[in-house]
Amino acid sequence: KAKKEGYGSGKIYILRDNKPVMIRVSTSLTNGKFTEVVSSEIKEDDLIITGDLSEAQGPNRPPRVF
Numbered sequence: 001k002a003k004k005e006g007y008g009s010g011k012i013y014i015l016r017d018n019k020p021v022m023i024r025v026s027t028s029l030t031n032g033k034f035t036e037v038v039s040s041e042i043k044e045d046d047l048i049i050t051g052d053l054s055e056a057q058g059p060n061r062p063p064r065v066f
Helices: none
Strands: 008-016 019-030 035-038 047-049
Touching: none
Parallel strands: none
Antiparallel strands: 008 019, 008 047, 019 035
8 A cells, every 4th residue: 555655855876888877866655665766867778776786795695686
């Protein structure tokens, strides 16, 4: 069940020219797990960076999915 709480702003990183680029976004509806992100700077084929695996090592490392 979505709530209307959580309207605000934030930042995300997308990959452009193989480099992370920060984009400021507006946040909208959320259910605590998923949040709608609104930005005219995000394009349909943009790759969104969702985590940093550079420090991940050992058995607690999340699986790599290709």
